Amino acid sequence: MYFFAIDLTQTTIDGLLFGSTYALVAIGFTLIWGLLRILNLAHGVTVMVGMFAGMLSASVAGLPFYVGIVIAMAAGGFVGFLIDRICYRPLRNAHELVPMIATLGFWILIEEVFIKIYSHFWFRDYVAFPNPFDGMGIDIGQIRLRGDYIVTLAVAALLVIALYILIYRTRLGLAMRMIAEDHDIGNLMGVPVGKVLTAAFLLSAAYGGAAGYLLGMTANLAGPYAGSQAVVKGLFSMILGGAGSIPGAIVGGLSLGVLELLSSFLFSFSYRDAIAMLALFVVLIVRPQGIAGKRLPDRI
Amino acid sequence: MSRTQKSNFYTVRAIALATVAAASLTAAFTTGATAFQDDGTIILCSIEPLSGIGTSFGQPNYLGKVIAIDEINAEGGIEIDGKKVKIKLISEDDQAKPDQGVALFRKCAESEKALVITGTQYSRVTESMWGLLQKKVDDPNDKGLQVPSMSFLSMKAGVTGVSEWAFRNAGDEPAQHELAIKLMEEKFGPFKNYSGAVEANEGHSVAAWKAAYTPALERRNIKPAEYVEWYETDRDFSVQIRKLKRAETDFFILSSHLQANVGAMLEAQRQGFKPKMIISHIGSDAAEMVELGKQSTEGIVFPTAIHMAFPAPKVKWLADEYKKRTKETYMPQFVGLGYEGIMLVKEAIIKAGIKNRPETLAEDRRKVRDQLAAIKDYKSFAGMSLNMNANRDIVRPIYLVKITGGDFKLYWTPDKGFLF
Numbered sequence: 001m002y003f004f005a006i007d008l009t010q011t012t013i014d015g016l017l018f019g020s021t022y023a024l025v026a027i028g029f030t031l032i033w034g035l036l037r038i039l040n041l042a043h044g045v046t047v048m049v050g051m052f053a054g055m056l057s058a059s060v061a062g063l064p065f066y067v068g069i070v071i072a073m074a075a076g077g078f079v080g081f082l083i084d085r086i087c088y089r090p091l092r093n094a095h096e097l098v099p100m101i102a103t104l105g106f107w108i109l110i111e112e113v114f115i116k117i118y119s120h121f122w123f124r125d126y127v128a129f130p131n132p133f134d135g136m137g138i139d140i141g142q143i144r145l146r147g148d149y150i151v152t153l154a155v156a157a158l159l160v161i162a163l164y165i166l167i168y169r170t171r172l173g174l175a176m177r178m179i180a181e182d183h184d185i186g187n188l189m190g191v192p193v194g195k196v197l198t199a200a201f202l203l204s205a206a207y208g209g210a211a212g213y214l215l216g217m218t219a220n221l222a223g224p225y226a227g228s229q230a231v232v233k234g235l236f237s238m239i240l241g242g243a244g245s246i247p248g249a250i251v252g253g254l255s256l257g258v259l260e261l262l263s264s265f266l267f268s269f270s271y272r273d274a275i276a277m278l279a280l281f282v283v284l285i286v287r288p289q290g291i292a293g294k295r296l297p298d299r300i
Numbered sequence: 301m302s303r304t305q306k307s308n309f310y311t312v313r314a315i316a317l318a319t320v321a322a323a324s325l326t327a328a329f330t331t332g333a334t335a336f337q338d339d340g341t342i343i344l345c346s347i348e349p350l351s352g353i354g355t356s357f358g359q360p361n362y363l364g365k366v367i368a369i370d371e372i373n374a375e376g377g378i379e380i381d382g383k384k385v386k387i388k389l390i391s392e393d394d395q396a397k398p399d400q401g402v403a404l405f406r407k408c409a410e411s412e413k414a415l416v417i418t419g420t421q422y423s424r425v426t427e428s429m430w431g432l433l434q435k436k437v438d439d440p441n442d443k444g445l446q447v448p449s450m451s452f453l454s455m456k457a458g459v460t461g462v463s464e465w466a467f468r469n470a471g472d473e474p475a476q477h478e479l480a481i482k483l484m485e486e487k488f489g490p491f492k493n494y495s496g497a498v499e500a501n502e503g504h505s506v507a508a509w510k511a512a513y514t515p516a517l518e519r520r521n522i523k524p525a526e527y528v529e530w531y532e533t534d535r536d537f538s539v540q541i542r543k544l545k546r547a548e549t550d551f552f553i554l555s556s557h558l559q560a561n562v563g564a565m566l567e568a569q570r571q572g573f574k575p576k577m578i579i580s581h582i583g584s585d586a587a588e589m590v591e592l593g594k595q596s597t598e599g600i601v602f603p604t605a606i607h608m609a610f611p612a613p614k615v616k617w618l619a620d621e622y623k624k625r626t627k628e629t630y631m632p633q634f635v636g637l638g639y640e641g642i643m644l645v646k647e648a649i650i651k652a653g654i655k656n657r658p659e660t661l662a663e664d665r666r667k668v669r670d671q672l673a674a675i676k677d678y679k680s681f682a683g684m685s686l687n688m689n690a691n692r693d694i695v696r697p698i699y700l701v702k703i704t705g706g707d708f709k710l711y712w713t714p715d716k717g718f719l720f
Contacts, residue, residue, distance in 0.1 A: 007542055014538050115395070119351035123359055123626065125559055128592045135570070146570070219535040220566055221592060223559075224352060229533055264539040269529040270500060 006142045011265045012258055017149035019257020020156035021218070024211035025234030026241065026249035027163065028204040034180050034244035035200050038096055042083045042103040043208050043234060044227030045110045046076035050209025051129070052118075055222040058130040065132055069155065069213050076209020077202045079110075084201035089194070111227060118224045126223040129216040152214045159210060160250060163203075167246075172199060180244075240280050242293020251292045255279075341388040342378060342649065342656055344369075344642075345408035347401060347419035347429070353532065354396035356558060356586040357421045357634055360622070361452055364638025365389060365418060367621050372642070378649055380656045387646075394420050398428035405429040409447045413661055415654070416645050416668060417449040421634075423456030424503035433463035437669070446662065448648075448669040452641035453634055455582060456504045457511035460692040467672050469641045469686075469694040473581065474512040476603035476698050480579050481516050483700065483712060484551070484601065488577055493525035495549035495575075497540060497564065499556035499583075500529035508581050509555045525549060532559040537567040545573040554600065557583030561600075562593045569596035577601070585632045590706045600703045601711060605696055606636030609710040612683035630708055640680055644694070648672045 025047060032040040053075035057068040087102035136147030167173035175196045179186040186193050211230065216222045233256060241252025256276060263275035289295045346365050348358035369389045372378065377386035390412050394401035401420055408414045409432075420426050434444035450467040451459070457473050460466045485491065494517060499505035517524065526547035528540035541564065544552065552575040554561060561584055568574070580602040589597045608619040608631040618639055619631040648671035654664035675688040680696075687695045702711035704720075712718050 003546060007546070010542070011539055014536070018536050115351045119355050119359070123355065123628070124588055124591075125353055125356045125586075126562070126588055126592060134566075215535060219563055221535075221562065223533075225533060229535075261536065261539050265543075269540065 007265065008262075010143050011261045013143065013145065014149065015258035015261035016254050017146065017153050017257070018218070018261070019237075019254040020153045021211050021214045021253070022233045022237045022256050023250045023253025024156050024159065024207050024214070025230045026237035026253045027160070027246060028208040028211070029234050029238045030241075030244055030246060030249040031200055031204040031207075033238065034246075035176060035197060036088070036096075036099075038088070038100045038103070039235070040083065040087075040103050040201075040204070041100060041231065042079075042087060042107040042110070043204065044229075044231035045083075045107055046079045046205040046208030046227075047212040047215065047230040047234075048111070048114065048224065048227035049079050050076040050212030051216040051222050051226050052212075053209065054213035055127060055129045055216055058132075058217075059128060065151075065217075069210055072209040072213035073206040074209070076212065077206040080201040080203070080205020080208070081198065082106075083205065084198045088197070088201070107227070107231070111224070115224045126221040129220055129222045131217050131220045133217075134220065146218075148218045152218055155210065155214060159207060160246070163207075163246065166203075172196065176200060236276065236280060238290075240283055240290055242290030245290065245293045248290050248292035252290065255291065341386050342380070343388050343390060343412055343414045344645065345390045345392065345412055345414035345417040345419075347392045347394050347404050347408065347417065349396040349421055349425075350391070350393035352395040352397075353559065354422055356588060357453065357632075358393075358396075360632050361419075361421060361634040361638040362391060363622060363625060364452075364618070364635035364640075365642050367618065367625070367635075368639045368642035368646075372646055378646060380654060385656060390414065392419075394425050396422045396425055398425050401425035401429045402432065405432055405449075406445070409445045413658075414447065415649070415656075415661070415664060417447055418638075418641060418645065419449075419451060421451075421453045422502070422504065423454040423459050423507065426451050426454035427456065427459055427462060427503065430459070430462040430466045433465045435463050437464045437666070447665050448672055450641060450645060450672065452637040453582075454504070456507040458507075458691070464673075464692070465669055467688070467692045467694075469637060469644060469696075471582075471603065471605050471696055471698065472693065473508055474515065477508070477512040477579070477581070478516045478519075479698050480601060480603055480700060481513075481520075483718075484577050484579060487718065491551040491576065493547055493549050494522050494551040494553065495526040495528075495544050495547050496524050496553040497528045497530065497544065497556055499532050499560050501531045502557060502583075505555045505557065505581070505583065509553075512581075513553050513555060530556070530560050530564065532557055534560060535563060537564040538571070540564065541567045541571050541573050544568075544575075545571055549573075550576040552578045554578055554580040554584070556580070558586040558588045561597070562588055565593050565596035565600075582633065584703075585634070585701070585708070587628065587630050587632070590703060590708070594706070597703050598706075601700055604633045604699045604701045604710075606633045606640070606682045607699055607701060607708075607710045608636075610682050612681065614681040615683070618681070632708075636682060640682065640686075643681065644672070644675060644678060644686070647678060648675070 028043050050072035054068045054072035057063040057071045087106050088099045091099045091102055131148055133147035133151050138145040175191045178191055179193055179196055183193055237252035237256045238249050242248030259276050259279055260272055263272045348362045350358050369387050373386045376384035392404040394404055408417045432445045434442045434446050448465050452469050455470050455473050460468050498509045526543050528543055530540055578600045580600050584600055584602045622631045622635050648668050652667035652671045654667055678686040680686050684697050689695050697714050700712035701708050
């Protein structure tokens with residue numbers, strides 16, 4: 001019983017810490033959903049590109065962690081810019097499903113091309129991602145907080161704070177909030193909607209890049225399929241927490257982290273994803289808007 | 301243009317672009333090779349995961365095949381009706397995806413008109429591909445594909461049972477693991493707590509646990525102290541490793557591939573979980589195990605079919621050739637199996653006495669199939685004698701490898717026993 005309590009606590013803490021990366025991916029999704037009401041399915045590409053940019057900065061260039069994160073965010077942001085220019089901007093007047101399908105195509109195309117390039121250069125399923133915090137940690141009694149997980153949570157927290165400052169304390173944030181309410185009103189008020197949306201794509205993708213770096217670092221591995229996995233986890237987190245809500249993305253990501261590890265611990269790994277899906281199902285029945293989302297007016 | 305017209309225009313344009321892209325991809329995918337009879341070659345197909353998950357196994361296996369083909373062609377090819385005919389190897393990348401493998405298999409059999417299809421690696425893909433084959437030869441009611449296919453690696457026990465056109469040169473996994481457990485018990489036992497970790501979304505690892513490890517434990521009246529699962533793409537293994545540690549595991553069975561093994565063993569190192577013995581399957585035979593796993597993978601023992609330390613000179617030649625072409629320092633067994641597999645196919649083609657003409661393709665395929673089924677006392681380049689058994693599996697001796705000092709060292713051989 002003693003060990004059970006210890007392991008339960010340890011698992012919950014690990015889940016919370018690990019879930020912060022899911023939250024970062026979910027923030028990227030929720031920013032675009034909140035502003036455009038489209039699912040940016042190419043968001044996983046930003047995670048993958050951020051992961052590899054970070055890996056190269058750390059293992060080839062030997063740059064420190066904090067520089068690597070910035071590079072990963074810049075690389076992710078560049079991909080976000082491309083998504084805006086290729087998948088959204090030329091199709092902005094089309095039905096809302098069209099840009100979403102375009103992001104799906106962009107995701108598949110870039111991932112396939114990347115895998116070919118990757119396989120040509122590396123001849124490996126995965127490559128090493130240096131983890132400067134590996135082996136470090138804080139021991140509180142029998143509970144150990146992994147150093148790299150603490151760093152992950154700290155970076156995620158810093159990025160969330162920065163996002164809040166941007167959204168609630170800057171003109172760009174004000175413009176984003178206005179556009180989130182209504183694009184046409186934004187236009188009438190003189191907001192450069194196109195530019196603000198480009199900034200939103202850049203921002204959301206930069207968060208994806210940071211998530212990619214942290215996911216790679218904590219696993220000590222970089223692999224070309226990281227984006228696909230991140231899409232599933234990120235979408236799940238966003239919907240669980242509440243689509244379009246930044247606090248929802250955070251709650252959803254952390255909840256998913258805890259849910260995954262606890263279901264493996266308490267039941268069986270075989271049911272991990274089934275339990276997570278069941279939880280999502282229950283949440284959506286009780287609160288269709290997600291844990292922290294706002295209830296939308298009925299359409300009919 | 302009105303807003304509605306614009307919207308319709310963009311929608312139509314997007315659909316049109318998507319259609320053109322899809323049509324281009326389809327055209328690229330379905331374009332067949334020129335008939336092999338016209339350009340004087342024998343067509344063999346090679347389906348492997350050359351990119352994405354499985355690259356670590358597929359690329360070495362493919363290179364082994366390429367080295368073999370280059371060698372055969374450098375000697376002029378295979379003699380058909382008194383004339384030397386070269387081999388053309390058509391390479392396809394299944395990315396370890398069953399749906400992709402099935403489409404490629406059909407393409408190789410129908411569009412490319414391959415005499416033999418070699419591949420693939422992951423049992424889940426091989427099993428799916430072979431599902432297209434005629435189950436029993438000469439069954440007039442079964443319109444399945446009739447082309448001999450040989451996998452040089454798929455390890456899932458009984459996988460050739462899918463079709464009588466299916467062959468394998470990989471090894472007898474239940475026998476491999478029974479031997480490994482027996483030898484480890486004799487040398488390092490007794491052990492108190494046997495536990496297993498299985499890659500639950502990978503057919504070979506699940507089959508290895510069910511058909512090889514579990515029966516081996518049952519024969520010893522052992523119930524696993526702990527059993528955990530994970531997926532090959534998982535990134536956190538903390539819960540599973542903690543359970544294994546709590547169970548005081550001293551004999552750890554790692555039925556999983558490198559993708560998960562590295563992450564799991566790194567977590568084991570973090571948590572200080574170091575069992576007395578760790579055995580694994582061929583999924584651990586990849587350079588990443590030592591490059592990425594570093595100290596954490598030290599001591600893992602797994603079976604092998606061919607090792608670069610074998611004394612046969614041709615093995616050293618193959619290893620040197622592989623290193624020259626890839627700049628790698630270690631040659632995994634998949635290179636040797638690929639090379640050897642092509643040589644087995646060559647032998648079958650020679651003995652079959654094929655005509656290699658368009659009108660004889662079906663007959664030629666059948667003759668080659670029968671010769672593959674009849675392989676007996678074939679002298680491998682690696683020094684051992686090979687035989688095809690009734691299940692269409694090549695029977696071969698078992699060797700063990702141990703990860704030691706950051707290298708894959710040959711650890712046990714049938715003739716010399718433990719080497720260190």
